[in-house]
Amino acid sequence: GQNNLNAKLVLLGDMGAGKSSLVIRFVKGQFLEFQESTIGAAFFSQSVSVNNATVKFEIWDTAGQERYHSLAPMYYRGAAAAIIVYDITSSDSFGRAKKWVQELQKQGNPNMVMALAGNKCDLEDKRNVTAEEARIYADENGLFFLETSAKTAVNVNDIFYEIAKRLPRA
Numbered sequence: 001g002q003n004n005l006n007a008k009l010v011l012l013g014d015m016g017a018g019k020s021s022l023v024i025r026f027v028k029g030q031f032l033e034f035q036e037s038t039i040g041a042a043f044f045s046q047s048v049s050v051n052n053a054t055v056k057f058e059i060w061d062t063a064g065q066e067r068y069h070s071l072a073p074m075y076y077r078g079a080a081a082a083i084i085v086y087d088i089t090s091s092d093s094f095g096r097a098k099k100w101v102q103e104l105q106k107q108g109n110p111n112m113v114m115a116l117a118g119n120k121c122d123l124e125d126k127r128n129v130t131a132e133e134a135r136i137y138a139d140e141n142g143l144f145f146l147e148t149s150a151k152t153a154v155n156v157n158d159i160f161y162e163i164a165k166r167l168p169r170a
């Protein structure tokens, strides 16, 4: 019915940023210290209830390794939402996240709901990207921003719920 919505969601970001870990935390409530690097892409689904509606996310967890970059359009094409993930301990991963945002702005669905996740926020002592600079960048580019930790679960469900709330309703 009109209260149910299927939404394709893609995760993009540098290798090792924690895309798979975020999805596995969200879908299975688990975390692995030695999560294997994704080959190609992996598919998951999970439903959330918001405002009397059920949103069923069809989640594509892409591989961050550069050699898989050319596959990414298959996963973000037609996606209703994207989570661009970086690692707060890596400035390079933040730079890579900005490149993904640019690519989505050029080639993605113009109505896509985009979230920026500054992951590994449990590693405060190794931080190299401030929340302030990421928030400014996100505001300038129309993304919403949360720092997350797949390890401690901080803000993980929240980022998916926030996306579900922002999806356009039929």
Ligand code: GTP
Binding pocket: 013, 014, 015, 016, 017, 018, 019, 020, 021, 022, 032, 033, 034, 035, 036, 037, 038, 039, 062, 063, 064, 065, 119, 120, 121, 122, 123, 148, 149, 150, 151, 152
């Ligand atoms: P690719 O599949 O290669 O693109 O990487 P990915 O973005 O899926 O990263 P993945 O989830 O495989 O995580 C990489 C490593 O970071 C793993 O060893 C995880 O255990 C670790 N990791 C992921 N999220 C967190 C986090 O929030 N905190 C900490 N401390 N470690 C994390």
Ligand code: MG
Binding pocket: 019, 020, 021, 036, 037, 038, 061, 062, 063, 064
């Ligand atoms: Mg992965």
